[in-house]
Amino acid sequence: MIDVHCHILPDVDDGSECMQESINMAMIAKEQGIDKIIATPHYHPEFKYLKGEELNKVCEEFKKQLKENNIDIEIYxxxxxxxxxxxxxxxxxxxFYCLNKSKYILIEFPPTNFPLNLCNIVYELKQKGFIPVLAHVERYIKIHDDPEIIYDCIKTGAIIQINSSSLIGKQGKEIQRFCNLLIGRNMVHLVATDAHGSxxxxxxxxxxYQYIEKKYSKEIADNLFINNAQCILDNKEIIIEEPFEKSMEKVSFLKRIFRR
Known part of the structure; x- marks a missing residue:
């Protein structure tokens, strides 16, 4: 599997605090079946997180340490x-760094000041040559209140990511239910860990992965955990199915159930 959202680099943001913790995180990831990780430290204008060439040096040193510890995971x-x-x-x-030097950028939004014009933001980023990947959309109350925001963003060109912990109920049943609502409408393209520690x-x-494979299908699981993420690494277009309109929600859910 491929993790496209992970705070695994040591001492660069609010994720891993040291190199040993980063190594421990990599060992956990490997045991989980993850063999490729895009390290995505926060880029925040108001916090003194490491960035630029200094960040790249930390990434290269981490890759060196993984090799010395015989942990076979590729880091981007x-x-x-x-x-x-x-x-x-x-x-x-x-x-900032795009995801593995691609046209894809991972972007999060302030939960208490969520933009009212999200679709316009997606459009403007596309006009500048980027493909926005909207991080952990299940965490925003505004989107819970109006899932059509995500529908419109996908139609405009956004890629949607949810967190693996949300999907299996670790953040509560309501968030899990919302993740399934989005998946049932073809409105999720990536599942990632958003991991911060060991x-x-x-x-x-x-x-x-097993949850999606059992509830929907192996094909859908492979797309959400492997294939779409590989497209990002290769800087290729993600081929996505048309999102279902709200009126088609129940129909789409049944179609996915019977696809198994």
Whole structure:
């Protein structure tokens, strides 16, 4: 499996605190069946997180340590970009990393100041040559209140990511139910760990993969955990199914059940 959202690099943000913890996270990931990880440290204008070439040096040293410890996991570099209202205007000046030097960018939004014009933001990022990957959309109350926001964003060109822990109920049954609502409408393209440590928010994906395989199909599980993520690594277009309109929600869920 491929994890496209993981805070595994040591001492660069609020994720892993040291190299040994990063190594421990990698060992957990390997046991889970993860063999490729895009490290996505936070890129936040108000916090002094490591960025630019210094961040790349940490990534290279981590890869060296993995090799010395015989942990066979490929590490790629990206950022999780925190949205601010001047992001679009300043984006060409910022030294963030796209996901493995691709056109895909991972972006999160302020939960208490969620943008009302999300679809327009997706459109403007697309116009600038990026494909926005919207991180952990199940965490936003605004989207729970109006899932059509995600439908419109997908139609505009966004890629949607949810967290593996949310999918299997670790964040509560309501968030799990919402994840299934989105999947049932073809409105999820990636499942990732958003892991932050080896003791808390660990890089766990196996249970989530098996959950999708059992509830929907192996084909869907492979797309959410492997195939679409590989497209990002290869900088290729993700071929996504048309999202279902709200009126088609129950029909789409039944179609996926009987696909198994």
């Amino acid at each position: 570099l990206g950022n999780e970009i925190y949205f601010t209202y001047d992001l679009i205007e300043k984006i060409s000046e910022l030294d 003791q808390r928010r660990r890089p766990m994906m196996k249970d989530a």
